[in-house]
Amino acid sequence: DAGITQSPRHKVTETGTPVTLRCHQTENHRYMYWYRQDPGHGLRLIHYSYGVKDTDKGEVSDGYSVSRSKTEDFLLTLESATSSQTSVYFCAISESTGPYGETQYFGPGTRLLVL
Amino acid sequence: AQSVTQLDSHVSVSEGTPVLLRCNYSSSYSPSLFWYVQHPNKGLQLLLKYTSAATLVKGINGFEAEFKKSETSFHLTKPSAHMSDAAEYFCVVSDRNFNKFYFGSGTKLNVKP
Numbered sequence: 001d002a003g004i005t006q007s008p009r010h011k012v013t014e015t016g017t018p019v020t021l022r023c024h025q026t027e028n029h030r031y032m033y034w035y036r037q038d039p040g041h042g043l044r045l046i047h048y049s050y051g052v053k054d055t056d057k058g059e060v061s062d063g064y065s066v067s068r069s070k071t072e073d074f075l076l077t078l079e080s081a082t083s084s085q086t087s088v089y090f091c092a093i094s095e096s097t098g099p100y101g102e103t104q105y106f107g108p109g110t111r112l113l114v115l
Numbered sequence: 116a117q118s119v120t121q122l123d124s125h126v127s128v129s130e131g132t133p134v135l136l137r138c139n140y141s142s143s144y145s146p147s148l149f150w151y152v153q154h155p156n157k158g159l160q161l162l163l164k165y166t167s168a169a170t171l172v173k174g175i176n177g178f179e180a181e182f183k184k185s186e187t188s189f190h191l192t193k194p195s196a197h198m199s200d201a202a203e204y205f206c207v208v209s210d211r212n213f214n215k216f217y218f219g220s221g222t223k224l225n226v227k228p
Contacts, residue, residue: 031214033216035218040124040220041220042119042121042205042218042219042220042221043159043205043218044218045215045216045217048214048215050214056214058215059215059217090158090159092159097212097213097214098213102213103161103164104159104161104216106158106159106160107158108157108158109158
């Protein structure tokens, strides 16, 4: 299994509080992604990173920010959590991208409940 | 814009019978296509990927998928279902720059003994 850990694995928080989720990899892969998974929607990309300090938005980025100060860590922050952000969050990594279909490796997920 | 439609939200088969999970995509370019599997309370694992090298793609655990450009489809098949195949399956398409990925809504496969 690819060396990807996510912390915390479970979190309950209240509306309006800030929340930070951490993704840590030991593979030295360049690309890192944050997705959220909701019933009926599959996984949707929130933000991704293509290198240290290089990030870009995905399709559901509103209300989320990210930072990547080291190759191995990719942080997802909910500045002021809302109930609509209750979800399961997955981090993924890939060594590269391109037309050869680089594989993404997924972390175990973080379950976030916003009350 | 690219999109992915998985035509069945639930599929139920008996053990030992064939599996067909359907996926249609919409894209103005030649994308990379993937199938991922997610077992209950687990992360996702790659089953197979299409990268324009061959239209019939073989993956792990006996799964394969055929890319049909004229039908914009990438259906997943397996000749004989096993109980361990019970999981949720996601069809995924890349964007034009192969940096972003778009998931279908998923198909839950139930395998009956």
